[in-house]
Every structure is written in structure tokens, then in C-alpha cells.
Amino acid sequence: MEERILCEELKAKIMSAEDAALLLKDGMTVAVSGFTLSSYPKAVPVALAKRVENGEKIKLSLYSGASTGDELDGIWADNGILNRRLPYQTNRKVRAATNRGELNFSDIHLGVFPQNLMYGFYKKPDIAIVEAVGITNEGNIIPANSVGIIPQAVTLADQVIIEINAENSMDYYGLHDVAMLPNPPHRGVIPILNVRDRIGKPYVDCPKEKIAAIVFTDQPDGHRKAIPITETYAKMADHLLDFFDFEVKKGRLPENLLPLQSGVGTVSNAVLEGMRKSDFENLEFFTEVIQESVLNLIDDGKVAYASGTSVSPTPDGMIRFQKDVNRYKDYIVLRPQEISNHVELVRRLGVIAINTPLEIDIYGNVNSTHQFGSGIMNGIGGSGDFAHNGYYSIFATPSTAKDGAISSVVPMVSHVDHTEHDTTVFVTEYGYADLRGLSPKERAEVIIEKCAHPDYKEMLRDYVRRAAQSSKLQTPHLLKEALSWHQRFLDTGSMLPDE
Secondary structure (H helix, E strand, O other): OHHHEOOHHHHHHEOOHHHHHOOOOOOOEEEEOOOOOOOOOOHHHHHHHHHHHOOOOOOEEEEOOOOOOHHHHHHHHHOOOEEEEEOOOOOHHHHHHHHOOOOEEOOOOOOOHHHHHHHOOOOOOOEEEEEEOEEOOOOOEEOOOEOEOHHHHHHHOOEEEEEEEOOOOHHHOOOEOEOOOOOOOOOOOOOOOOOOOOOOEOOEOOOHHHEEEEEEEOOOOOOOOOOOOOHHHHHHHHHHHHHHHHHHHOOOOOOOOOOEEEOOOHHHHHHHHHHHHOOOOOEEEEOOEEOHHHHHHHHOOOEEEEEEOEEOOOHHHHHHHHHOHHHHOOOEEEOEHHHHOOHHHHHHHOOEEEEOOOEEEOOOOEEOOEEOOOEEOOOOOOHHHHHOOOOEEEEEOOOEEOOOOEEOEEOOOOOOOEOHHHOOEEEEOOEEEEOOOOOHHHHHHHHHHHHOOHHHHHHHHHHHHHHHHHOOOOOOOOHHHHHHHHHHHHHOOOOOOOO
16 A cells, blocks of 8 residues: 555655544534545544544534445444534435534535635644545645545645545546635636636645655545335436427527536435436536446446536446446546536536435425425535536436325425526426426416426315415415424424434
8 A cells, every 4th residue: 555655755754544543623614525426535534533432522614525334424423423414415314413403514505615714714733634545756735536625725724634545546546636716806717618627737736745644544435335226217308308308499508508516415326327328419518426326327328528526326237337437537537526517617517417305385385405494405506616617407317205295396495505597497207398488377387287296286276276366476475384394394293404
């Protein structure tokens, strides 16, 4: 493993995870690598948790690019280490602790978070812990399968701990395009005109004097297993493909579409899987997370190029990626999330945004983050970066949840993450609702007709009729009744997150 450290003088910094963890002190702010369970540090966080299990009292604030695994988020939440968490998470233990009021979670757009760090809007990190595949002659860091906020973390932190993970090979070198943007008023145009364009370096700059510890590990990322694609998901994919076909015929899309963005999770992965049987070829992606479905499309010969900030497939998909990384490098570039999610690029490239909500309402608003208005699930992630600026802003969801006990289409969402002004198309297994140019009352009609589950359609239509009778205003509502839908769902026995 020492051959991965090309800078000889840094070999003196090699130590155990336990010794490196001693650098972490109570009250510190820690920034880490990792984006959607990809390339987050594992050995040092576990070693710190053991200190707490042995009686030490340590509270830390944690910054990351996006979600990390149980070896970090989970074990720190379990041991009460987390005092504050920014900007996104998917860990059930963090979610539960947040909903119990035991830690402060701040939900921030992922494209905005790294620039806000550089603006000094949040407390500066004391230490950065970064997973890497190696270190260059100059002491710079070669990331693994995600970039996230590594450049900002390393720039701002006083000390850097590097975990070199033997799970990932040095062949990752060349996969990354790392650039940092200067703060205003010195920021210029980002010179990316095509998905393939590169503007940075294949490593993260890191002054040698900042590197306080180097730890060797061989722990795999905690990627989630594949969830079978049900008939519901397959129908949603078919409806989305129908929409794309229609837009191509109308001349609003080229035959290979425009660059695609797909949110994290089963729905988005399944929708993209549906594209494997389509006639679309030479597809491009400008997204955050390159999921299993994108690797499959590359293997099918349907992808021209994909830009993201992490590769996050299933465990089997990760093995496939690692074994063939040199071939995948011909199709994939990984960038810092400040670039991968940058609104300037999303708008310039005409990115088609496809994301997954918890619920949508009849007037076009979207709730992506909270169950029943109060219980946090994960966070808004990067969906807002893309939805507000995308060529289309598409939200795809099954029409019901909790085995049909809950309608995903409601009169009024219990929490608003994306307003009616930022939604173009809704998709469920029953069809797609094209909302462009429609008034609120027209949107209600088409959303109910095209997207609602048959068990809830008449209830929604009845609500709209009575709301319209009581008010001729632009967006008629029966406020008490609209909110009572969520109480009714609670009364069915459906639970808040991790109760």
C-alpha cells in the first residue's frame, strides 16, 4: 500500500486509525469526503466511536458532500457524537436522532453548500477526513469514486486525514476533473460548453503540511442492494419515454434528447432502466450520481458521456465498475459537486431533471423531504439545483405509498420543497401530466386525471369541486380539509420516519 504514496516524505505520516482518531477533539467541526454512500471515510470514524463507547464525551459537527454510511453517519448517531449535520443524509439513525430532537440537521441545496462554505457562511471545518486511492508526488489527493466537497474541505481545514482504501485501484487516476471557483466578485464564466469538457485537474490540491495522518483501509462502501423493478416502476418509465417521444416529434428535443439528470433512489434508477429498451441512443448525463442504470446503459452502448460527482451503484455494480474502471473512464468524469450541480451549467446545457418526490399536490407543488410535514426523511439533496433550472423539471413517483394506504397526490403538500413554478411534468404509473402553461385549476384537472390512483381520484375531484364552489380565487382551497388528508393518513397507522 505504501506505493500509493508517491510523495516519500509523507510516508512518515502513516499511522493506525486509532492514532489518527486522536486528532479529533470535542467541539470540532469535521468535513468528510463521500457522496451517496461513495468514498466516505470509515476506519477513523469507527475508531473515534470506540473512544466514545469507552466513556469519552465527544460532540462534533459533520459536513459532507451528501450521505455517508453506517461506519460514519450511523455509528456517530448511535453514539451521540453528532451535534450538527449538514447538508444531506440518508441514514436511518441520523434521521431518527433528528426527529427525536437530538441533533440539529440543516437541509441545504447540494450545489449551494460548497460555495457557502467558501463564503464563510458556516463554521470553518477544523479537520477534513478524506478517502482516496493515492497521493501524488506533490502531496495532492487522488479521489476514489466520488468528489463531493473534497476540494473545499481540504482548502478550509487546518488538518487533513487521508484514508487510502485498497478497495479502489490507482487506475481511478484520470477519472476526475477537479476545479474550484473563485468567490465573487472574481468569479467568471464556467468554461464548460459540453458534457465532456474538462476544466480542472485529475486530483485535489493539498498542501503537504496540512496532512496530519495517513491511514490504510480496505473496507468497501456500504452501497445498497438492488431493489427489483416492479410493474409500477416499469409503467412509469414507459410514460416518461412516451413524453420524450412526443417532445422529439414536436421538435423540442433532439433525437438523443438533452443531458439527463436523475435523482438518487429506486424510482429514478428504475425509470432510467426503462430507457434500455428504448430507441434513444448517444445519451448524455449531467447529473450528481451515476447509478447502476447509467452503467447498464453504458454497457448497452447507449451512452455517449456521463458527468457526475459520484459513482454509486449496487455492491455488484461497484465490483463491475472497479474491475473495468479503465473502460468506464472513457465515458465518465467526476467533478466537485459545486460544478456537477451548478445552475449556470444546468441551464446552459439544457439538463432534463428527473427527481422523486414523497408527494405532489393538485396545483403542482412538491414535497421531497418531510413525511406529514414534520418528520424529516433525507433532505432536498441536489433536486432543487436541477429542478429550478432544468430544461424540463420532471417528478416521478408511484401514485400511492404504504401499500396503497397513502395517496402520493394530495390537495396540498404538507411541506413544500419545490413550488408549482418549478415543476414541468409529473409522472406516476397511470400517466404523465404536462403542466406547462396551465393555470392552477387546469393543473388540478390534469394531475388528477393523469396521475392519481383510481382509489383516490373521486375524492380529489370532489375536493376540487367544493373548493371551487367556496372560492373563485386563483388557487381555491379548503384549508382545514386539505391538511386533514395528512391527519387521515396518520390515523391509518402509517408511521413517521423510524418511529
